[in-house]
Amino acid sequence: MSSPSSAPLTEAAVPFDPASATIAIVTYNRSGLLSRLLTSITEMDPKPGHVVIVDNASTDDTTEVVESFREGLGAELVYRRLDTNTGGSGGFSEGMKVAYDLGSTWVWLMDDDVEVIPNGLARMGAWAPRFKSIQGRRYDYDGSEFYWQYRIAEPLGIPIPFAPAGFDESGFKPMNSGCFEGMFIHRDIVEQIGLPDPRFFIYWDDQMYGWLASRKTTSVIVNEFVLRRTREIKQWDMGIRHMNASSNAYRYYIMRNRGHMKNYYRSLGVYNPILFGAGTALTFGKEVIRLIAVERTVRGTSNLFRGLRDGKKITKDASWRPMPPLVDIS
Template sequence: MPTADHNPAIESSTDFDPASSTIAVVTFNRSALLTRLLKSVEKMDPKPGHIVIVDNASSDDTTEVVEGFRERLGTQLVYRRLGTNTGGSGGFSEGMRVAYELGSEWIWLMDDDVEVIPDGLAKMGKWAPRFKSIQGRRYDYDGSEFYWQYRIAERMGIPIPFAPAGFDESGFKPMNSGCFEGMFINREVVQQIGLPDPRFFIYWDDQTYGWLASRKTPSVIVDEFVLRRTREIKQWDMGVRHMNASSNAYRYYIMRNRGHIKQYYRSLGVYNPVLFALGTALTFAKELIRLVFVERTFRGTSNLFRGLRDGRKIANDTSWRPMPPLAAVPAAG
């Protein structure tokens, strides 16, 4: 793991070319939020070379919104409208594929419910000479600091909920996870680990992808605020941390996708049946707590059990294979 011998945040960013980067956004039926994000990209300085919009078969005016920004952004816009809703996982997999095939040196992933701080790309670029898998910080909807669980208990496959939130003078902390709401990753790492796995549909996909990246390169979260969330989510304030509201679809995939994580762990030789089962049990318990204290209902538990059942089928699928590495494609320039 890298040592804090100096602070790259005060180094020159001459080794980073903003035009070599691509912002990849996934959107679905939230054109108002997408509009706000694209307006923030319009104000960026510097701007990326490309912005890729992956539309998960929206039924609103997303296409018209995107076309309205094509001449305004000052950067090349690529629009991919998918024939069906592939979930966030499928959307980010496609966005990563397009950005990689464009020859992007750096790929910055984000949902449609954030906006970019005007100098966000410059802030991330400061760290590019040193690291290849980077996560910036975010402001929450109300302007507070958004806490993200950047460390996972590897053998259990779950986030460590109370990993230290503060930074020391180095300006970064090692992470072994990932979040597609702001992941900034180099094409060399993408080539080695392949695309995000669309089979997840939603949930655990970014954690798994970040974990895979951390096995190839030192991965860090840096003390740079680069995004702001633009969608308010119902939360339970626990004092130290918040717990967000969920949905029946999320509850299902949270449990189902444990099967995919188990398969990844097996393929890489890190699977421990006892500890992984404990992680699954703790995940189930957390979702029950979320139902009762955030959403104030007991309805929805059937989705957790359905997810467990289908996750076992995935875990027992002998034909399952991890996402393959990518073929070498020349970087831009």
């Protein structure tokens, strides 16, 4: 892998301090997976200053698992148990807020179904003097290289599935998206774009947040493997790419949240009704293909239609506003 020092710095470099970073984890009823992730954090070198765990009102033994790691984690542990399940979106919004209030310079977001490569923080920190919105790479459950769609077709509001996977000698590629399974972001950008939007509940929230970040700074994906997925997901192997199985809840929010995306586009003056509508139609078609090819059924399309209906209600809500910048709040 290429060293980040192989290209010149564009501004004065600030040395990365691991203690200035916070890992923010969102979990819900997956204590076994969470235990694997926390075990991997105990093996990290260097470790972050804080580990924030947001528990979306789990009903299993998550609290006991978290407390069992408090003494031996090697970083200050902050546990937030929510009263209700706010989805991944609400969890990451709360996790980002807690990390920000702790004074963290860097926030590393991750789901509970990954584990950290021991030197992962050092690998991400090596790029911190140059960029403020960074995505590392992940190994899949089977140890293969996981491909993440790091660019979106902005007018359509959808990922580009065949953006080149390879890296040149620079070791990074510009991105205009984001993924909460490994997003590494500087507090300066969080101040400007605000917290992740909890109204999404699940889906499109991280793509939107990464896109908003890319409008404020040069966002990059770097050729550094820093995470490993620990949960196997049913997939359709298409050779070059894979298509994962979904659920009725995901199908609903995939379509409903196009309403929130449309409102963000409108607020920023980049909304094109024809092109964005085409992106919505392509999303609908992709989910139908997913149902047939991966899950071998046509049951579930009603959730797509419900999502479309409720998304239209969101676009007609005159009180809707984007998440406010934190600098304005403070």
